[in-house]
Amino acid sequence: MIKKPWHRWITLAVISISGGISFDLAYLRYIYQIPMAKFMGFSNTEIGLIMSTFGIAAIVLYAPSGIIADKFSHRKTMTFAMIATGLLGLVMTTYPPLWVMLTIQIAFAVTTILLLWSVSIKAASLLGDHDEQGKIMGWMEGLRGVGVMLLAVFTMWVFSLFAPDNANSLKAVILIYSGVYILLGILCWFLISDQVATTESGQQSPTKRFSLNDILSVLKLSTTWYCSMIICGVYTIYAILSYSTNYLAEIYGMTLVAASYMGIVINKIFRAACGPLGGLFTVYSRWRSPTRVIQLLSVIAIVTLALLLVVTHRPLSLALAMGLILLLAFTCYASRGLYFACIGEARTPTHIMGTTVGVCSVIGFLPDVFVYPLVGHWQDTLPAAEAYRNMWIMGLIAIGAVILFTALLCNNMKKMRYHSATAH
Known part of the structure; x- marks a missing residue:
């Protein structure tokens, strides 16, 4: 139909x-x-x-x-x-x-x-x-x-x-x-x-029946692991952003009421707006590739995190710090709207796509396990500036991983397109 x-x-x-x-x-x-x-x-x-x-x-x-x-x-x-x-x-x-x-x-x-x-x-x-x-x-x-x-x-x-x-x-x-x-x-x-x-x-594509042996096929695909690490890196930034209101209150003295409004902007408004914007970037960019768009957003994020490290060491302006955090939130939420698209873009076979999503979710959402206790420990045991410096460094490592694995995934897809073209 x-x-x-x-x-x-x-x-x-x-x-x-x-x-x-x-x-x-x-x-x-x-x-x-x-x-x-x-x-x-x-x-x-x-x-x-x-x-x-x-x-x-x-x-x-x-x-x-x-x-x-x-x-x-x-x-x-x-x-x-x-x-x-x-x-x-x-x-x-x-x-x-x-x-x-x-x-x-x-x-x-x-x-x-x-x-x-x-x-x-x-x-x-x-x-x-x-x-x-x-x-x-x-x-x-x-x-x-x-x-x-x-x-x-x-x-x-x-x-x-x-x-x-x-x-x-x-x-x-x-x-x-x-x-x-x-x-x-x-x-x-x-x-x-x-x-x-x-x-x-309106065209419909046929699907192949899933079998339990296909679980091994999912684990053997390099693209499964690339997509998992991209999700993990972006999700680490998502987890870190939950501390942004604490950061602004402790480092810059922002009032709790103002910090709460900032949290609403990041967690509600940006979540609703940035996902579709990421999709529009994909549609209208010259690459038309979610993976490439995530890579570009990650480059912006890594520069933003580096600047946050600087302004944490030497607090300059609350407005500047807020602007940097909002820019980081934009790159994060736009990437969150795209990271599961990488699985489809990598031409993952339809009959194992669900299993691939499941595996990528387990690995990709592991930051839920380690980010919160780790940052909480830093907050409890270190001076505020040092605790948040460590947090931004963790973000830099995570985004560095995203840039690396988006490059690997793009290279893999380029090879697939080449082999597909030569086969025809």
């Missing part, structure tokens, strides 16, 4: 928003830690345990999520995952005891990571051919950010309508998220096709 372009973009919006907001109940602490402690009766330590339970389960499930994406129906899997996540949210509204909350967090990891993560990325990727991956993945990241931002603002408004001591305020927030998840699950059923790549012209 030939699908119209508008249908393709509506499908991308549903896939992207589903993938973006599906984590919000698992990460409820990020906005509602105080209400969770007050109304659900958990201590801060218990809330931390709830979060780490999801994080550990997620790391374990990234790789098998790729196999799910390659072996099972995207339509059925995403529909089930979103509706199940919504139903788990309904259980949360009962304010259950700790052991039930821990069980819910593990179940959230199953629905959002195992059943949704790689499936949503592959389903979006299949909406276009390898030349369109930058555009599609850029818009996917942007639409995720828009969905997260709009729903967060709406639920905060609803929360504010209740009296401060009204326990129903947090229940209302959880109910809204649950209802939206279930609605998106229904939309997934009607919009998503099963593992068939569709291009602008």
